Structures are given as C-alpha cells and as structure tokens.
Amino acid sequence: MFTERQFKIIAGLKGAGEWVKGSILAETIGVSVKTLQMDIKKINEQYQDKPIILSNNRLGYLLDCSDIIFNDIQNSEDKKELNSQGVYGRSKQILMLLLFEKDYIKIGDIADKLFLSKSTINTNLAQVRRIIERTLGVNIEVSASRGIRIQASENRKRIICMKAMENKVDYATILGIDEFNNIYYYEEILSDIISKLFIEYDIIATGESYKDFIRFLSISILRSKLMFEEVELENNDIDIEDLVIEISSKVKDKINYVFSNSELYYIQLRVQELNLIKKKKQENQMIIDSLNRFEKEVYMQTGYSFNMDKELIDIIANHIMSMKKRILSGRTNIGNYTKEISIRYPLEQHLLKTCLCSILGFDIPESELDYLVLYLTAAIEKNREKVKLLIVSDKSVSSIYNLQQYLKYYIGERITEIETIPLYIFKQKQKEYISKYKLFITTEEELALKSKRFFLINQFIISDEIESIRKKIKDIEKVEADNNVKKMYDKYFKRELYEVGKDEEITLDKVLRRFKVNKDNKVSIESIG
Incomplete structure (x- = not known):
C-alpha cells in the first residue's frame, strides 16, 4: 500500500499532531523537499475522495484522517512486514527450522516445509552460516547422504533462537510445531514477572536487553517442553543469586514450569550479561585504567582529546565488563546498525579497533563495536566547541533583553556566548568582533544590506527565524568539524x-x-x- 518512506511520513505527521513545515519534515525523514512532495502526492492519490494529508504554503503539512483510516494504515504495515521478510528473513526462517530439528534434515525437506525452491535454500544457507558464526562453538554439519544440521550445545542453540526469532512470523505453521503458539503467552507472563523483579532489585536494563532476556526464558521453557533438554551440569554446587531463584519460583507459580539446575545457571549468566542503564558500582578498575590509556593513546596519535568524564568512563567500563562476559560465553549483541555506523563513523571505529582492542587484549566483534562507537561520538559531540553569537542592535534595552532570553531558551544548547552591542560600536571595532565571533545577527537593515555576514531578524523574533539561525549554526559546526578532521588526518x-x-x-x-x-x-x- 505504502512504501517504507511513506509510512515514515505518515508516522511523523501523526506524532507531531499539528502542522509541520515541509523542510523540517523532509529533514526528519532524510529526503529532499521535492521527494517529500512527490511522496505526499502519492499518499493522497490513494484517498482521492478525501486526501489524508493537508498542505498549506505557510504552515506546511497536517495529517487529517480518522482513527479508522489510521488503523487501516497500521494494519497494512503489519501485513507488509509479515509478507515481505526478504532474503534475511528467509535465512532466519531456515535457521529456526534447523534449530528445531533433532537430527539431520535434507535440503529438499527444508524446501518443502518452507515452500521454497532448493536453489533458494542453498542461496540462503550462506547467510545462515554468517549468522551462526557470530556465536562461539556453533557450526553447520553437512552430510552428503543425510543432509545438514546445526552442531552446538543446547545453551548455544537457545541463544541463537533468541537472536534469530522474529515477532511477526507464524513459526507454528512454518515449523509445524503447534506448541510454538504458547511462546507469546509465556512472554506476556514473563514480562510482568521480570519487569517487577527488575524494579525490586533496582536493575534498569536497556529495552533491547530486557526483551532478549524475556525471549531467552520463553525459548528455554518451550524447548524443554519439546524435549530439547539442557544437559545437567557436572558440578551442581553453584551459588544461584536471589533474583534468579525468585524468577524460578514465580515461573513455577504462573506457568507451572520448573527450571533445571543447568537452566538456572545459564539464566544467571544472561542476567550478568544484561546491558544496564543503571547498575551498582562494580570492581572494574582494570578496565577504567585501560580506558584512560586508550584516551592517552588516541591523543598521542591524533592530538585529539575525548575528555571523557568519570560518569562516561564508568558507563563504558560497565558496558565492557558485560560485553566481555557475552563474548566469553559465545553470545554477542546483534549488530542492527553495523553498516550505518561503519559508513557514518569510520574514524571512531578505526581508533577503537587499533587502540582499544590491543589495550584490552581481546578482539571486539563489529556488532559489539557499534555500541562503543556511539559512546565515543557522544563524547566528541559533548566536547564540540559551541558557537559564539554577536547581536548588533539599536533597539531598546528591554527589546534587547527579551531577544537575548528568547535566543537562550531556543538555541542556548548550541551557543556558548551572546554579546549585544549597538551599531556605532561595531563600526568602530569591526575587525575585533569579526575575529572573535562566528555567528552574526542584527535587527538593523542597514547592516544586513552592507554585510553578508549578518542575518537580519525582527526584534520580536519568530519561529522561522529561529530555524534559520539553527541552520546557520549547523553550517558553522560543519566547517569546524571539517577543520578538526583534517587536523586529525594530518597527524594520525x-x-x-x-x-x-x-x-x-x-x-x-x-x-x-x-x-x-x-x-x-x-x-x-x-x-x-
């Protein structure tokens, strides 16, 4: 019904709930204004009786549709996701089928179960291999006479299931396993149990990490009931934490399932591997020391200092501790944005690979590296030099004060200093002010006509002018960023x-x-x- 980009336009307008300027909407979606106009025209063509997106030359665009129509749009998006899994989706379906086979299965049988051709199965097996290679101790065994199977411990298979399973796929039908319909029932109950226990134990995990944990528990219950049982540990003398014991107790009460000792052990490992937004201070001085060495190494190589504060270093150190546990257990985070990050931040990624990995003493998979890159970019953004603003105005003191406060409120996070002077002073000390400031605005038409540096605004500034000033700040920051990168290239x-x-x-x-x-x-x- 709609393209992915058109869905973004509808979602953006729905979220705004008011008129949105075309330039702002286009920037949010990541397209040109012309492309935006063409997409909106195509959207409205599907509702010829009453266009759902109104347009106004001054105000922009407004979504004007009933809840019934919007629900239809959402339903069409759900169907689109269900029916267009694509190559990567097919690979995951093949992977899930292999994970729920107890023995070898032939290519022809896989093709029959998934209603695909043998050539399609063979094409997608390469992607299946790439997916499982990310998990330590897992491989595909191939037999000319018997077919293929995944060779791995039950714990590893549950981890891969957790990563590969997608919400909007009917696995019960695809795999021919009716019990699979129960998994969403398990997840609903587990979500209530785990959310309350995490709050009780003051654990604030990321949403992604929390969902993975719920999925691991539900997969564990399902596979055990299907007789994919975890092998018992040789040593049962393992201290299980109170949180895990409580999880086990509540699962027994609500779902009537009892976790085995080995399952409790692996659940405890998953808890330790959670990505936490908030956690108790850990003994991670060695990693903190490594991060300090990393910062010094980058400075020696590039001349650039990240100036990471204690809070950020603690956050990264805690992340690395959890990451190291995941890597050692053979489970890494899924790299949802690996390609985008390598394109957008190649320099930061390269510095982490060449400097941090050698200091830590182990290789970091690219999917895990993505998260660390974002910490670095946050540090760089925090240290970005803010723009100094000069206002030249001959208006009254009250007008100038009102203008300054308005600018501080709307763009204060982007500027470091605002100075206001009358026109006669600027004329006398023009060179001095031009060398000191990067952004120049004025309420005086005379100055705006004579100097291209100055942006003319009304003393009672309007929102359009604020957006124009934001754009000018962005342009200035781009020039500064270009210069900084050039310096780093020249030295590093x-x-x-x-x-x-x-x-x-x-x-x-x-x-x-x-x-x-x-x-x-x-x-x-x-x-x-």
Missing part, C-alpha cells in the same frame, strides 16, 4: 598508509579506499566528524 594517518607519492595530496577518497569504505555510500567529512 601517516602518508605511507595511503600508498601515495611524496608530493601527492591526501584526499578523503584515498582515506576511504584505504579503510575499504565504499565511496558510493556517500560518506562525507561531515559524517566522519
């Missing part, structure tokens, strides 16, 4: 890395080729910075 990326001649210029294209980043992905110095 040695000429021999690029294999260029002595007098040959080092360009961004050469940098991208050196680190195998596809130029067609439209990476820019701005995105790296």
Whole structure:
C-alpha cells in the first residue's frame, strides 16, 4: 500500500499532531523537499475522495484522517512486514527450522516445509552460516547422504533462537510445531514477572536487553517442553543469586514450569550479561585504567582529546565488563546498525579497533563495536566547541533583553556566548568582533544590506527565524568539524598508509579506499566528524 518512506511520513505527521513545515519534515525523514512532495502526492492519490494529508504554503503539512483510516494504515504495515521478510528473513526462517530439528534434515525437506525452491535454500544457507558464526562453538554439519544440521550445545542453540526469532512470523505453521503458539503467552507472563523483579532489585536494563532476556526464558521453557533438554551440569554446587531463584519460583507459580539446575545457571549468566542503564558500582578498575590509556593513546596519535568524564568512563567500563562476559560465553549483541555506523563513523571505529582492542587484549566483534562507537561520538559531540553569537542592535534595552532570553531558551544548547552591542560600536571595532565571533545577527537593515555576514531578524523574533539561525549554526559546526578532521588526518594517518607519492595530496577518497569504505555510500567529512 505504502512504501517504507511513506509510512515514515505518515508516522511523523501523526506524532507531531499539528502542522509541520515541509523542510523540517523532509529533514526528519532524510529526503529532499521535492521527494517529500512527490511522496505526499502519492499518499493522497490513494484517498482521492478525501486526501489524508493537508498542505498549506505557510504552515506546511497536517495529517487529517480518522482513527479508522489510521488503523487501516497500521494494519497494512503489519501485513507488509509479515509478507515481505526478504532474503534475511528467509535465512532466519531456515535457521529456526534447523534449530528445531533433532537430527539431520535434507535440503529438499527444508524446501518443502518452507515452500521454497532448493536453489533458494542453498542461496540462503550462506547467510545462515554468517549468522551462526557470530556465536562461539556453533557450526553447520553437512552430510552428503543425510543432509545438514546445526552442531552446538543446547545453551548455544537457545541463544541463537533468541537472536534469530522474529515477532511477526507464524513459526507454528512454518515449523509445524503447534506448541510454538504458547511462546507469546509465556512472554506476556514473563514480562510482568521480570519487569517487577527488575524494579525490586533496582536493575534498569536497556529495552533491547530486557526483551532478549524475556525471549531467552520463553525459548528455554518451550524447548524443554519439546524435549530439547539442557544437559545437567557436572558440578551442581553453584551459588544461584536471589533474583534468579525468585524468577524460578514465580515461573513455577504462573506457568507451572520448573527450571533445571543447568537452566538456572545459564539464566544467571544472561542476567550478568544484561546491558544496564543503571547498575551498582562494580570492581572494574582494570578496565577504567585501560580506558584512560586508550584516551592517552588516541591523543598521542591524533592530538585529539575525548575528555571523557568519570560518569562516561564508568558507563563504558560497565558496558565492557558485560560485553566481555557475552563474548566469553559465545553470545554477542546483534549488530542492527553495523553498516550505518561503519559508513557514518569510520574514524571512531578505526581508533577503537587499533587502540582499544590491543589495550584490552581481546578482539571486539563489529556488532559489539557499534555500541562503543556511539559512546565515543557522544563524547566528541559533548566536547564540540559551541558557537559564539554577536547581536548588533539599536533597539531598546528591554527589546534587547527579551531577544537575548528568547535566543537562550531556543538555541542556548548550541551557543556558548551572546554579546549585544549597538551599531556605532561595531563600526568602530569591526575587525575585533569579526575575529572573535562566528555567528552574526542584527535587527538593523542597514547592516544586513552592507554585510553578508549578518542575518537580519525582527526584534520580536519568530519561529522561522529561529530555524534559520539553527541552520546557520549547523553550517558553522560543519566547517569546524571539517577543520578538526583534517587536523586529525594530518597527524594520525601517516602518508605511507595511503600508498601515495611524496608530493601527492591526501584526499578523503584515498582515506576511504584505504579503510575499504565504499565511496558510493556517500560518506562525507561531515559524517566522519
């Protein structure tokens, strides 16, 4: 019914609940204004009797549809997801089928169960291999006479199920396992149990980590009931934490299922591997020391200091501790944004690979590296030098004060200093002020006409002018980012890395080729910075 981009437009307008300017909506969606206009036209063509998106030259766009129509739109999106899983979705379906087979299965039988051709199955098996290779101790065994199967411990298989299972797929029908319909019932009950216990134990896990944990528990219950039983531990003398004991007790009461000792042990490991937003202070001084060394190493190599504060270092150290446990147990986070992050932040990713991994003493999978990259970019953004603003105005003191307060309220997070002077002072000390400030606005038409530097505003500033000032700040920050990246390249990326001649210029294209980043992905110095 609609393309993914058109769904984003409808969702964006629905979330706003009011008129939204085309330029702002286009930037939010990530398209040009012209593309936005074409998409909105196509959306309205499907409702010729009464267009659902209103347009106004001054106000922008407004979603104007009843709840019934909007529910129909949502339902069509659900069907779209169910019916268009794509190549990656098919690979996961093949993987799930293999995980719920107790013995070898032939390619033809897989094709029959999934209503796909043998060639499609063979094509997707390469992707299946790539998925399972991310989990330590798992591989595909192939027999010419018997077929294929996944060779792994039951714990590893449950971990892969947790990562591969998708919500909007009818596995009961696909796999021919009626009991699979119970898993969503388990998850509903488990969600209530775990959320209350996490609050009681003051554990604030990320939403993604929390959902994974619920899914692991529900998969464990389902597979045990299907007789995919966990092998008992050789040593049962293991201290199980109070939280895990309470989980077990409540699951027994609500679902009438009793976890085995080995299941309790692996549940405890999953708890320790949770990505936590808030956690009790851990003994992680070695990792903190490693992060401090990493910061010094980056400064020595690039001349750039992240200036990570204690809070950020503690957060990253806690993340690395959980990450290390996941890596050692053979479970890594899913890299949902690996491609986007490698395109957008190649420099940060490279610094982590070359500096942090060697300091920590172990390799970090790219899917886990994504999360660390985002911590670094947050540090860089925090340290970004804010813009200094000069206002030249001959208006009254009260008008100037009102204007300053308005600017501080709406763009205060983007500027570090506001100074207001009358026009006659600027004329006398023009060079001094131009060298000191980056952004110039004025209420005086005379100055705006004479100098391109100055942006003319009304003393009673309006929202359109605020948006224009934001854009100017963004342009200034882009120039500063370009200059900073160039300095880092000049110091860090040695000429021999690029294999260029002595007098040959080092360009961004050469940098991208050196680190195998596809130029067609439209990476820019701005995105790296």
